[in-house]
Amino acid sequence: MTGWLAIAGLGPGDAALITPEVSAALSEATDVVGYAPYVARVGAREGLTLHPSDNGMELKRACDALKLAAEGRKVVVVSSRDPGVFAMAAAVFEALEASRKWQDVAIRVLPGVTAMLAAAARTGAPLGHDFCAINLSDNLKPWPVIEKRLRLAADADFAIALYNPRSTSRADGFGRALDVLREAGCGGRIVIFAHAVTTAKERIETVSLKDARPEMADMATLVIIGNSATRRVGRFVYAPRRAS
């Protein structure tokens, strides 16, 4: 038996957004590895071993998955959304680089619908013009780097997707991020708070940046800050394709 490792994205929540490619990999797998809430989205079946783990265990999880694949297992590492955007794919390649003993493992990355695309779709087309994506967690990068990127993104007039805006252990950063953008002259921009999009708990709020409050976001929220031209039409929000 020849093992392999697939790093797969389960999409934002709705099973109708899981690609057939990912479903096929899951149906062939012998082992599923991932953060417990994502592993729980994969149905148990005969011959499939589930390996749920805690948050913050990304490198350990990546090593475990590589080890299983090297032993001949067919392993799917699951991320929610897309595995390549602030998720498990980078962690697997870090583990691979740190210990070349797994360099012959067959690895594939299976893309998914990342949160900002799902949030954009539910609200209109706020990413229809140039944009950027910033992970607001400062667990792995210094906060001043985040502030610098926010200022430059405002200056570039990008729409800005903010991943992981706020958690119980990082309660203050998001409020500071909103302040940075207001100081950069973005107070009039439209902000979308997209909570748990495409799930039963979906809740979407759209406000002006000057009225945005930190507590509108949690870890299940994807925040999109429009560019200077982003506008409403009926219940939708979109970024015009044309810029001057």
Add this chain to the structure above:
Amino acid sequence: MTGWLAIAGLGPGDAALITPEVSAALSEATDVVGYAPYVARVGAREGLTLHPSDNGMELKRACDALKLAAEGRKVVVVSSRDPGVFAMAAAVFEALEASRKWQDVAIRVLPGVTAMLAAAARTGAPLGHDFCAINLSDNLKPWPVIEKRLRLAADADFAIALYNPRSTSRADGFGRALDVLREAGCGGRIVIFAHAVTTAKERIETVSLKDARPEMADMATLVIIGNSATRRVGRFVYAPRRAS
């Protein structure tokens, strides 16, 4: 019969990357509207009318689709990749804003796997850290805006996904973009040229920015410029999660 309009993304090419949500909408549709090569990806069947149109007809196509839906048809506007990223969704909302007579049409946007996610997955995890996406076409925005955004993106140390890098009518812009990034000190960065990803014509080249040449890209190419920390491990390219 109550009409509706779904703006759907067919993904980058491989049918295994079309979401079940999009497949379901196509199976219920009476009409499919879009740029001819994308409409050709939808199979003909009894009861389905295909409406292919030329490139550059986005607003006309959006109006045609809204009109059909208002008449009670079940209409899917198809984009390749994701409809919300430099594609048809923004054009439909522009058409809706320009003529409010269609304001009661039921509109949904169905997300898809956008080209940069597919290109990233095929090469590793180059979008595993903060990044931006810039449409290099200057049909709808002045070229100096593009250059400014490239300089700010380099300064922010974003990975940079470039959509629509080069066409026969815009042969020079991409070369200038490469020059702007080299002048901004990015000559040592890794550049990925991902041509027709997930199709039979897929071709991927990875070079240093100082060695990148404009003719490596065409309109079917998605270009990703790594950030300053992006590195190779075996045949893969990834952006480490950690930044200093």
